[in-house]
Amino acid sequence: MTLVQFLLIGAALFSMGLYGVITRKNAVLILASVELMLAAVNINMIAFDTYLQDPLHSGQIFSLFIIALAAAEVGIGIAIVLMIYRNRQSADVDELNLMKG
Amino acid sequence: MPILTETVAFGDWFREAANWAFLIIAAPTLFGAWRTVTSNNIVRAVLYLVVALAGTAAMFLMLGAAFVGWTVVLVYIGAVVILFLIGIMITRAPVGADTVLSHNREVKLPAALLSVVLFVVMAWAMIDAFGASMIEAFEPTLTSDLANVLFDRFVIPFEVVSFVLLAALIGSIAIARKDDEGDRR
Numbered sequence: 001m002t003l004v005q006f007l008l009i010g011a012a013l014f015s016m017g018l019y020g021v022i023t024r025k026n027a028v029l030i031l032a033s034v035e036l037m038l039a040a041v042n043i044n045m046i047a048f049d050t051y052l053q054d055p056l057h058s059g060q061i062f063s064l065f066i067i068a069l070a071a072a073e074v075g076i077g078i079a080i081v082l083m084i085y086r087n088r089q090s091a092d093v094d095e096l097n098l099m100k101g
Numbered sequence: 102m103p104i105l106t107e108t109v110a111f112g113d114w115f116r117e118a119a120n121w122a123f124l125i126i127a128a129p130t131l132f133g134a135w136r137t138v139t140s141n142n143i144v145r146a147v148l149y150l151v152v153a154l155a156g157t158a159a160m161f162l163m164l165g166a167a168f169v170g171w172t173v174v175l176v177y178i179g180a181v182v183i184l185f186l187i188g189i190m191i192t193r194a195p196v197g198a199d200t201v202l203s204h205n206r207e208v209k210l211p212a213a214l215l216s217v218v219l220f221v222v223m224a225w226a227m228i229d230a231f232g233a234s235m236i237e238a239f240e241p242t243l244t245s246d247l248a249n250v251l252f253d254r255f256v257i258p259f260e261v262v263s264f265v266l267l268a269a270l271i272g273s274i275a276i277a278r279k280d281d282e283g284d285r286r
Contacts, residue, residue, distance in 0.1 A: 019138050
């Protein structure tokens with residue numbers, strides 16, 4: 001196995017996640033695209049951890065931290081989307097133009 | 102800059118059985134990710150996210166990181182995707198096939214261009230820097246080794262992450278709770 005094949009998969013997932021974040025209108029789907037980007041970062045972490053044969057396994061430890069923080073982020077994000085939906089009857093981010101000058 | 106001279110020959114690459122397993126895992130991962138960001142059905146988009154994340158979990162298993170792989174299965178596929186589906190159901194998102202979930206072409210074209218440019222730049226940098234790097238034979242990481250490091254060297258960050266999770270839990274309850282005085286709906 002080469003290292004670069006895993007890095008390329010990570011780069012492809014990250015680019016697709018970026019595409020999703022820019023083009024999606026629904027707030028829940030934007031959060032899903034952010035999850036794709038975080039998964040891409042995790043692939044890089046694990047690939048480098050195995051490649052470097054790190055005795056401390058820092059890559060795996062930090063990908064565990066990323067997973068935990070992503071779970072926290074989704075929890076907060078869904079709560080915010082829910083509150084916006086209660087006040088505006090919509091989860092479409094384009095309609096949140098209250099602060100537009 | 103001749104970058105291909107330093108990379109591994111393609112014929113040798115295809116002779117290794119693990120690389121075929123990698124291709125079998127990578128294809129559905131990329132397809133799932135692509136459909137996640139393009140599907141017009143919101144529930145299907147989230148379910149394709151399951152495919153993409155299961156592919157990343159399989160890749161972690163390939164790389165000998167069994168504990169992280171199964172954590173991805175439990176936390177992402179088990180909890181986060183269910184949270185997404187609950188969010189979709191609660192906000193009564195349009196589930197039909199003809200609904201608009203993405204921006205129109207004016208946004209999609211620059212976004213696609215930006216993504217492709219980003220991918221090309223990252224791929225060039227990666228091939229340039231690590232094109233000849235092979236992953237040597239490795240032992241799968243023992244979960245006990247991971248636990249020893251996590252609760253020895255990384256115990257402070259671990260506690261901080263636990264605290265962040267607790268704060269996020271309380272915060273999301275406080276945000277999503279209905280106001281006491283009068284229902285604003």
